[in-house]
Amino acid sequence: MMVGSESHRTLQIYIPLVIFGLLLLFPFYWMTIVSLKPSSDLFDMNFNPFWVQRFTFENYTYLFENTAFWSWLWNTMIIAIVSTALSIFCSICIGYALARLKFPGSNFMGIGIFLVYLVPPTLLFIPMAQVIGALNLFNTHWSLILTYPTQLIPFASWLLMGYFLTIPKEIEESALMDGCSRIQILIRIVLPLSVPGILSATIFCFTLCWNEFLYALIFMSSGDMKTIPVGTVSDLIKADTLFWGSLMASALLGSVPVAFIYSFFVKYYVSGLTASAVKG
Amino acid sequence: MHPSLQSFSPQRMSSSSIRFDNFLDRESSLGVLLMLPGLSILAVFLAYPFALGIWLSLTDTRIGMPGEYIGLWNYIDLLEDDIFHQTAWNTMIYALVTVPFKAILGLGLALVLNNHIRFSNPIRAFVMLPWIVPTALSSLGWFMIFDPVFSPISWLLIQMGLIESNINFLGDQVIAVTAICWVNIWRGIPFFGISILAGLQAVPHELHEQAAIDGANKYHRFMNVTFPHIKGIIMITSLLSIIWTFADFQLIYILTKGGPANQTHIFGTYAYQVGMSATEIGMGAAITLYMFPILAFFSILLLRYMRKSA
Numbered sequence: 001m002m003v004g005s006e007s008h009r010t011l012q013i014y015i016p017l018v019i020f021g022l023l024l025l026f027p028f029y030w031m032t033i034v035s036l037k038p039s040s041d042l043f044d045m046n047f048n049p050f051w052v053q054r055f056t057f058e059n060y061t062y063l064f065e066n067t068a069f070w071s072w073l074w075n076t077m078i079i080a081i082v083s084t085a086l087s088i089f090c091s092i093c094i095g096y097a098l099a100r101l102k103f104p105g106s107n108f109m110g111i112g113i114f115l116v117y118l119v120p121p122t123l124l125f126i127p128m129a130q131v132i133g134a135l136n137l138f139n140t141h142w143s144l145i146l147t148y149p150t151q152l153i154p155f156a157s158w159l160l161m162g163y164f165l166t167i168p169k170e171i172e173e174s175a176l177m178d179g180c181s182r183i184q185i186l187i188r189i190v191l192p193l194s195v196p197g198i199l200s201a202t203i204f205c206f207t208l209c210w211n212e213f214l215y216a217l218i219f220m221s222s223g224d225m226k227t228i229p230v231g232t233v234s235d236l237i238k239a240d241t242l243f244w245g246s247l248m249a250s251a252l253l254g255s256v257p258v259a260f261i262y263s264f265f266v267k268y269y270v271s272g273l274t275a276s277a278v279k280g
Numbered sequence: 281m282h283p284s285l286q287s288f289s290p291q292r293m294s295s296s297s298i299r300f301d302n303f304l305d306r307e308s309s310l311g312v313l314l315m316l317p318g319l320s321i322l323a324v325f326l327a328y329p330f331a332l333g334i335w336l337s338l339t340d341t342r343i344g345m346p347g348e349y350i351g352l353w354n355y356i357d358l359l360e361d362d363i364f365h366q367t368a369w370n371t372m373i374y375a376l377v378t379v380p381f382k383a384i385l386g387l388g389l390a391l392v393l394n395n396h397i398r399f400s401n402p403i404r405a406f407v408m409l410p411w412i413v414p415t416a417l418s419s420l421g422w423f424m425i426f427d428p429v430f431s432p433i434s435w436l437l438i439q440m441g442l443i444e445s446n447i448n449f450l451g452d453q454v455i456a457v458t459a460i461c462w463v464n465i466w467r468g469i470p471f472f473g474i475s476i477l478a479g480l481q482a483v484p485h486e487l488h489e490q491a492a493i494d495g496a497n498k499y500h501r502f503m504n505v506t507f508p509h510i511k512g513i514i515m516i517t518s519l520l521s522i523i524w525t526f527a528d529f530q531l532i533y534i535l536t537k538g539g540p541a542n543q544t545h546i547f548g549t550y551a552y553q554v555g556m557s558a559t560e561i562g563m564g565a566a567i568t569l570y571m572f573p574i575l576a577f578f579s580i581l582l583l584r585y586m587r588k589s590a
Contacts, residue, residue: 016392017403024407024469027421030432034424042430049432090318103311111583116322118579120527122548123572124326126555126565127333131325150326153318182310211414213530214548218556229416233534244424251420255413262412263405 028252035059035249042244059245063236069250071224072231075141076254079227080209083145087152087205088198094153095160096186100172110161117154121214124150129218143219144227148209156201163197164190203265207258228254337565347562354566363542363550364567371546374461375526379518381465386472387514393473394480404474411470419534422463426450426535450536453543460535460544464528468521475517479510512589519582523575547571 034042038056047053063069097103098110121128128147137143167190175185191198216227223235232250236243337354341347358364393404410418424430426449434446450456483506491501529548532538538545538553545553547567555564 013392013395013397016388017397020389020392020407020469021403024410024466027418027425027466028409030425031421045435049430049435086321090321093314093316094318097311097314101307101311101314103308103315106311109315114583115579116326118523118575118582119326119330120524120571120575122527122529122551123568123575124329124333126551126561126568127329127336128325129556130332130336130561131329146321147325149318149321153322157318182307207412211416213414213416213533214552217533229414229530232420233416244430247420248424251417254417255409258412258414259405259409262408263402 028255031248031252035245035252037245039243039245059243059249062243063246063249063253067235067246067250068224068226068231069228069253072226072228072254075220075225076210076227076229077257079141079144079148080206082141083148083152083209084202084205086145087149087156088202090149090153091156091160091201092186092191092198094157095164096190098157098161099164100169101182113154113157116150117158119150121151121212125214125218128215132219137219139220139222139225141225144209144212144215147215147219148212151212152205152208156205159201159204160194160197163194167193199265203261206261210258333565333569336562337569339562341561343556343559343561350562354563355570357563358566358570363545366543367545367547367550367567368570370457370544371526373457374464374528374532374546375522378461378465378468378525379521382468382472382521383514383518385465385469386517387476387510389469389473390476390480393477408470408474410467411474415467416530416534418467419463419531422459422466423450423535426459451540453540456536456540456544460532463531463535464525467531468525471521472514472517475513476510479513480506483509512585515585516582516589519578519585523578523582526575526578527571 033050033052036052036055036057036059038054038058041047041053042049094113098106098113132138132143132147137146171189171193172185175189176182180188211229212227213229216230217234220226220230223231226234228250232247232254236247236250336347338349338351339347340350340354389407393400393407397403425432428446428448428451431446431449433449434443437443437447438445447455449459487505488501491505496504527548528546529552532544532546532549533552536544538549542550542553547570551564551567554560554567
């Protein structure tokens, strides 16, 4: 900024920044302090609710000892990892085919894949439950491992296709001349050059799996098979007894992995997020 | 030739593998082969359920009871269902009315972040949190913030002497819809912010300098230089946001479950209540399929817009 003094800058940048910060982060602050308070303090209206008078970890101990939190964590992780791996494999294949190969239907396929990306789980969950039931997959990891890719493959393929298109064709053509097969080219040349694209697609898929709620709610109804979001919502909110502290503790812990991954790969995530908008 | 390629030599092949390799090197056959794994998953878990959903919506199937074909009766019944009217209306407010708020606040956030700020990377990571963490979990935070007993908003307003007793945020239809829309906006601000920020950073610096030399003030520079460059991104982000929030589920499921008295449903939660809780699968499928034409409309709009701007 060229204009103005330091105070001018504070007024125009830092004050709005602080307001945005308070607005966007207050719920997380609130969840943190509630998770660290004894339940009795919640009811005491003389305490300032925005602060913690007495620290305790009893809400976390309750969560670890009296709920299936560790199973939820394990389920969420295994499902997110396998489903992401499966989707990335399929998407690399589709992305490369659409970016480089001419085959029957290849033109139409690109648009088709993009439109499929916009099909939400809410549109399909009722018949999907029938399909999962018919395949006998209720309360198994496979029910989610196999259905999440329908959300992930379209986006990841679209993103990777865009990425593959930025690799100069000449590199591949000269390799073809040298007698490399297409598969060799894909594995030895295209993939190493596409690591950033694959990374952002992977992060995107992983967070989508981690955050998914509707399918997990319907397909995984038994206690030990729940994912973190579903387990937190359904097992810690029981009729009128609300374990506020443990509820907030679980919600926070369930958010940490994606927040952590994201803060490390912020650059890739943002490029993935805006890929469709910028490259379009 | 690319230097790194010199180490590759054509592999020596046995005669039986030559035919297979030829097959793999023909673009058309390889293309189809590469599409196969992904497309089979999409066929079984996307195309088939979609077709099945259309069929179910034309039957009176209930959970555990095979139904019979009843034509369009589910769709017709819904048109006379007051809750469904309210649902459709809520969905429109929830998906459309919130967009300008997200866009303006997101633009504000992007303009702030576009300055040279200390710790800009951690700041960016932090302000993205509402969008990045599981909606089901952050909604739980809001669920408590709107609680009739424990709400810190009520506490603050009472301390300031503005209200006498706690507000029942989620117990009153108008306040509940407003609260739900606010959480939706809160979650969307970072998405708009970061997308628009990417657009802002793509604006050529020389244009700003030139405009400044020509004597344009800050406002004019924004309207004439910056805005034309980010218009496209705002448009695409808005359409994506509409499509996603139109088909939302978890935020409302957590905050109100469609209550009080079914007044805050959107399509997703109403379909869940009818199709899952009340076991009327056929009717539930019909509710979800009412979303389809609207989703298709916005999707095609988005596709056309993206192709035009490409």
